[in-house]
Amino acid sequence: MARLSRRMADLKPSAVRExxxxxxxxxxxxxxxxxxxxxxxxxxxxxxxxxxxLQYGPTEGEPELRVVxxxxxxxxxxxxPPERIMVLSGSQQGIDLAAKLTVDAGTTVAVESxxxxxxxxxxxxxxxxxxxxxxxxxxxxWAEQPPALAYxxxxxxxxxxxxxxxxxxxxxxxxxxxxxxxxxxxxxYRDLVYDPCDRRPACGFAPExxxxxxxxxxxxxxAPGLRLGFLAASExxxxxxxxxxxxxxxxxNRLSQWRVxxxxxxxxxxxxxxxxxxxxxxxxxxxAEGLERHLGNLASWTSPPGGLFFWITLPEGVDEDxxxxxxxxxxxxxxxxxxFRVAAEGRPAIRLNFSLAEPEAADxxxxxxxxxxxxxxxxx
Amino acid sequence: MARLSRRMADLKPSAVRExxxxxxxxxxxxxxxxxxxxxxxxxxxxxxxxxxxLQYGPTEGEPELRVVxxxxxxxxxxxxPPERIMVLSGSQQGIDLAAKLTVDAGTTVAVESxxxxxxxxxxxxxxxxxxxxxxxxxxxxWAEQPPALAYxxxxxxxxxxxxxxxxxxxxxxxxxxxxxxxxxxxxxYRDLVYDPCDRRPACGFAPExxxxxxxxxxxxxxAPGLRLGFLAASExxxxxxxxxxxxxxxxxNRLSQWRVxxxxxxxxxxxxxxxxxxxxxxxxxxxAEGLERHLGNLASWTSPPGGLFFWITLPEGVDEDxxxxxxxxxxxxxxxxxxFRVAAEGRPAIRLNFSLAEPEAADxxxxxxxxxxxxxxxxx
Numbered sequence: 001m002a003r004l005s006r007r008m009a010d011l012k013p014s015a016v017r018e019x020x021x022x023x024x025x026x027x028x029x030x031x032x033x034x035x036x037x038x039x040x041x042x043x044x045x046x047x048x049x050x051x052x053x054l055q056y057g058p059t060e061g062e063p064e065l066r067v068v069x070x071x072x073x074x075x076x077x078x079x080x081p082p083e084r085i086m087v088l089s090g091s092q093q094g095i096d097l098a099a100k101l102t103v104d105a106g107t108t109v110a111v112e113s114x115x116x117x118x119x120x121x122x123x124x125x126x127x128x129x130x131x132x133x134x135x136x137x138x139x140x141x142w143a144e145q146p147p148a149l150a151y152x153x154x155x156x157x158x159x160x161x162x163x164x165x166x167x168x169x170x171x172x173x174x175x176x177x178x179x180x181x182x183x184x185x186x187x188x189y190r191d192l193v194y195d196p197c198d199r200r201p202a203c204g205f206a207p208e209x210x211x212x213x214x215x216x217x218x219x220x221x222x223a224p225g226l227r228l229g230f231l232a233a234s235e236x237x238x239x240x241x242x243x244x245x246x247x248x249x250x251x252x253n254r255l256s257q258w259r260v261x262x263x264x265x266x267x268x269x270x271x272x273x274x275x276x277x278x279x280x281x282x283x284x285x286x287x288a289e290g291l292e293r294h295l296g297n298l299a300s301w302t303s304p305p306g307g308l309f310f311w312i313t314l315p316e317g318v319d320e321d322x323x324x325x326x327x328x329x330x331x332x333x334x335x336x337x338x339x340f341r342v343a344a345e346g347r348p349a350i351r352l353n354f355s356l357a358e359p360e361a362a363d364x365x366x367x368x369x370x371x372x373x374x375x376x377x378x379x380x
Numbered sequence: 381m382a383r384l385s386r387r388m389a390d391l392k393p394s395a396v397r398e399x400x401x402x403x404x405x406x407x408x409x410x411x412x413x414x415x416x417x418x419x420x421x422x423x424x425x426x427x428x429x430x431x432x433x434l435q436y437g438p439t440e441g442e443p444e445l446r447v448v449x450x451x452x453x454x455x456x457x458x459x460x461p462p463e464r465i466m467v468l469s470g471s472q473q474g475i476d477l478a479a480k481l482t483v484d485a486g487t488t489v490a491v492e493s494x495x496x497x498x499x500x501x502x503x504x505x506x507x508x509x510x511x512x513x514x515x516x517x518x519x520x521x522w523a524e525q526p527p528a529l530a531y532x533x534x535x536x537x538x539x540x541x542x543x544x545x546x547x548x549x550x551x552x553x554x555x556x557x558x559x560x561x562x563x564x565x566x567x568x569y570r571d572l573v574y575d576p577c578d579r580r581p582a583c584g585f586a587p588e589x590x591x592x593x594x595x596x597x598x599x600x601x602x603a604p605g606l607r608l609g610f611l612a613a614s615e616x617x618x619x620x621x622x623x624x625x626x627x628x629x630x631x632x633n634r635l636s637q638w639r640v641x642x643x644x645x646x647x648x649x650x651x652x653x654x655x656x657x658x659x660x661x662x663x664x665x666x667x668a669e670g671l672e673r674h675l676g677n678l679a680s681w682t683s684p685p686g687g688l689f690f691w692i693t694l695p696e697g698v699d700e701d702x703x704x705x706x707x708x709x710x711x712x713x714x715x716x717x718x719x720f721r722v723a724a725e726g727r728p729a730i731r732l733n734f735s736l737a738e739p740e741a742a743d744x745x746x747x748x749x750x751x752x753x754x755x756x757x758x759x760x
Contacts, residue, residue, distance in 0.1 A: 002562050002591035003528040005484045054603035093629045104385045122627050148383040182382050211382035223434035225634035249473045253633045254605035
């Protein structure tokens with residue numbers, strides 16, 4: 001019997017993983033994952049990259065790309081020089097690095113609940129003690145026991161799709177600075193914007209001398225298969241994150257970095273992003289109509305101003321997993337809300353992805369979901 | 381002041397990293413790094429990959445590639461079905477995953493000394509207690525305190541270039557199985573072979589039911605910039621490693637996976653590998669002549685049967701760092717042996733990379749190294 005680390009005990013077989021395996025079957029309507037629509041991917045110029053990119057490269061990423069990324073984040077309100085930008089092998093990696101940087105067994109990490117499930121898993125795996133954050137009063141309890149890290153997704157969070165107000169963003173940054181808490185902002189959905197909303201990074205409000213990490217992704221509007229993201233960080237943390245990145249995988253794929261550089265330089269990029277947003281906005285609105293039609297008097301939700309998900313609150317007493325068992329029998333899957341939560345708090349809920357199923361399939365799926373939910377409510 | 385994890389205290393600023401920054405200067409002759417010669421990289425067909433690779437992919441890697449990799453390792457003596465092959469974002473990632481899998485603060489990990497410095501860093505970072513392994517008597521002390529993991533590079537190890545005998549490989553696998561130690565075999569250099577030597581993986585000798593992880597790389601003979609490696613593992617460990625990979629970066633770059641698949645399918649691959657080996661063999665032999673000429677009566681070494689390095693043992697009393705300071709002033713750098721060692725054991729030594737410097741520059745660099753060493757020996 002192999003001797004494993006204690007932290008492996010916190011790495012449970014993923015029910016979500018197992019469910020997503022089912023999503024591949026052609027007879028299944030899946031609201032479960034979070035795949036962007038392939039139609040929205042960049043018209044990638046897949047022409048040959050320069051051969052010198054075949055050699056090992058710098059841990060921080062390609063210098064030209066870091067310059068462009070510095071300008072990129074500057075354009076939406078985050079001032080960070082190229083010297084403090086690092087290219088990641090996807091933004092999931094940033095979560096791993098931030099956890100390594102801050103979390104020992106028992107370290108307090110403040111998170112929203114619900115939150116991105118793979119962030120929840122990573123913090124738990126490193127032994128964090130999770131404290132639920134109220135963005136309207138972030139520093140509550142911090143005077144006595146400040147967390148080491150506050151992980152937030154102010155813009156179109158997965159799973160809720162919510163967008164924080166300007167005051168909430170500023171308040172978060174100031175609370176973190178005041179209590180010496182590292183602000184870790186995850187921002188993968190910012191370009192999937194359907195309704196007006198302040199998307200300035202909370203890290204953009206961080207006062208001089210505060211500790212922060214901001215990360216972005218190219219998976220949602222460029223192409224997830226490239227596995228490329230980036231982070232920007234405060235002066236105190238950046239060199240430590242570089243060492244952690246080096247130990248993790250030396251550096252990110254250089255051919256992908258080259259492709260992202262081309263993509264960011266494309267003068268048609270904003271027009272393309274507008275088209276992508278319009279595409280998803282239509283999908284969201286159509287999905288909202290289907291929800292109204294099939295679950296209107298059974299559940300509640302807010303139309304998300306951005307992102308890829310509806311967060312649906314169910315009537316008290318409904319068992320999320322029982323609902324999934326029922327719908328799966330009829331070929332429909334989704335992700336139960338408990339996977340996104342720190343503890344079993346609040347009303348039952350489910351996350352529905354609206355970006356993958358075709359309109360007719362989505363409507364059929366929602367009808368089945370409504371049927372199953374009605375049945376469950378009768379017996380509850 | 382940000383609150384960081386205790387393990388960050390073990391992540392020292394890397395003297396090696398700082399030195400390698402100097403290596404970029406055109407006036408420097410660098411024996412310090414381990415860059416493969418760019419001339420040896422595959423004549424990569426950089427034609428456009430299929431567009432469906434732009435979407436998210438499976439954590440384990442592309443199914444076709446896993447089938448080919450299973451056949452690939454089978455071809456050199458390691459039986460492993462495709463279901464237990466996982467594609468990595470470079471084999472450095474495998475070290476991170478294996479450490480996460482096994483190492484708590486105080487966990488014993490058995491390693492050779494000297495060993496690959498970035499593996500040493502990762503195990504230390506996770507808090508391992510390192511025990512030095514004697515490959516001729518691997519289980520010494522294991523009855524009382526067996527390590528959780530034994531990390532070995534039997535084929536052309538970095539930095540020594542040594543190649544284990546068949547008996548040593550078998551003995552290692554059997555000792556691990558007998559004591560419930562996970563055998564972790566790192567095999568990035570196997571294709572850089574210059575002299576006949578048994579290169580069968582030690583994991584190929586693992587008895588039924590033993591726990592093992594074998595990993596290979598495409599960085600040395602294909603192209604490091606792609607950041608692609610793979611692992612094969614025993615049945616008990618494989619599913620755990622998949623979960624760790626998912627938490628680390630979801631999956632490896634799909635475009636790179638596609639390119640490696642093309643590369644492995646190329647019927648001219650073996651002929652190309654032979655040419656690469658011939659290229660490096662010539663470089664090694666020329667380097668050995670230079671060593672003989674300039675350091676012949678000052679230091680000792682064995683010509684490496686494979687890999688990219690000479691491990692040079694220096695006279696007692698020579699300070700490795702002092703030597704580096706002297707040579708650097710004259711434009712020559714190398715990596716001091718202490719960076720590869722668990723503790724300050726044995727005679728001083730240095731690692732010289734022979735694959736990067738041009739022949740004339742290499743000879744000039746070795747002459748300077750000889751001069752500086754002679755000076756130091758006089759004053760020592």
